Amino acid sequence: MATGGAAVAGAPARSPMRLPRFFRGGPSVLAATALLAIAGLMTLAPELFTRRDPNAIAYLERLQPPSLAHPLGTDENGRDVWARVVHGARPTLAAAVSLIALSLVAGSLAGLVIGAAGRRTDEALMRVTEFFLALPQIVWALALTSVMGRGLVNCVLALAVTWWAQYARLMRAQVLGVRHREFVLASRALGQREWRILLRHLLPNCFSPVLVKATIDVSLAILLLAALSFLGVGAQPPLPEWGAMVTIGRKYLLDYPWYATFPGLAIFVVVLAFNILGERLRDVLDPTSGLHLRSDR
């Protein structure tokens, strides 16, 4: 692929044939892609899937089992659980994707700068990064949201406080790996400015492991944000975020089990789809990367 002037000799060519190959990963990859397409459609246009208002209260119809009128039953306010699951896709996915996007951009920039900096700066900045890596994520998210206040947005911010450092570490390792490759030396010899080399040559060549990590991280982000909702600091009612729905459904678990079951099933299915695509992406883009030992949940 031509990245403008980056087509200097020695730059690893990224073949345009890669995309179709991605889908040749068996039925699970196709199913995961289809599921995510549906989830994406729910996020953009929930009206396509249900005509019901997810917040319409009908006390006479409270806690009804699944039926033709209410395929997933109703909740404690008589609201349609299917409508709430459909409308819940947007807050759930948007929060997870923005969390990872935020961490990715902030962390990658930091990692890029750290990796390109001189040796002593590199050491000092890595100590700072390591400090953030040393914090247990859920514990700190709990502490930060108890200070900043509850809610989905604050949870995203609180998790990003620790999450960016993972991308900084990954990006730095990538930069150190390619910094002395021939195409970088060549552009330096051609007299290009450092920041230009950073953005035009280092960045694009460091990105595939970051992309793989981001895909898998979205699934982790969904799980962590849902867990924070479950602990009471995340999405607040009446927002139909999936984790928050399971949390309220828990109160009715023993007598009305469908209420907590279906929103949780939605989380599971979407997370599974992201994980399958992430693993596939790794096989295609970055087959050498190994197991990640740490995966806080």
Added chain:
Amino acid sequence: MTLVLRRLPLLVLLLAAISAAVFALTQALPGDPAFIAAGGGDATPEMIAHARERLGLDRPLWVQYALYMRNALAGDFGRSLVNRKPVIEDLAAFWPASAELALAAIAISAAIGIPLGVLSAVRAGRWLDRLITPGSVFLGSMPIFWLGLMAVLVFYRVLDVLPAAGRLTVGLAPPPAVTGLLLVDSLLARDLTVFADALAHLVLPASILSVISLAMITRVTRAAMLDILHEDYLRTARAKGLSEPRVVLKHGLRNASVPIVTVVGIQLGQLIGGVVVTETIFSWPGLGLYAVTAVENQDYPAILAFTLLATVVYVVINLAVDVLYPLLDPRMRG
């Protein structure tokens, strides 16, 4: 030992940074602590000024941090805003339940994950092996709070074979506290009724929590064994006529133990977040439930003390893992 000593300054630095971060949180708290300490709404300006002086809130920030550190090192984290008891007493009371849960969970996932990993490496490419990766992705995609609720539905509501909340049946007297771990203490007291009851209460939460680390332990064990199974010394062991299990377990597993012990250790640290969630599902009276209740009640001294403690435990576990390397692998000594 030298490695421990070399790591020590870094650890001290890290702990200082962590305590500073927690101290920074205290500065960001909503509300005026002097106002709260003076008794809230009825406090006169003099009382508030007095409390401010008593708490050192009129001193420069770095002095306040030094005071905070001195108190924390002496185990003084202030009093809970809810029950007015010193927070350290609560932490001491709730801590063993969490330790028991986490240790049981890591024991379960190691007891299942390591044999599973060895078996799938030995029979690489066979059906068991081919199930490991999809299986771990499948399990890893489940929100554990939801999995826990589903387990409660099945094992408590439908089958009615396991209790769904707490550590002991209400009314049953706990054994005299020695370690704080009910399984151990009840055995020490030779009280089999309590032991059985405690075990029944522990099975569900510990199994759910073990799901977090099971997949990773299995996959790392498998990868470590695959790396080793084609080494020359295994061929030599076979040539000597040793039985296959002996070759795999004694010569293989032992040499693969460094990454395996590492992953088990790291996963123990990773369980901390899961402990908080699991304790909430099963009303397990540990630090996690304590912290979540404190967050609900905005009991800031309790929240901050928990944050500091959990972070220190997490950091120390991860350090211990690093230090364990050379003990297991002679090549890394010296």
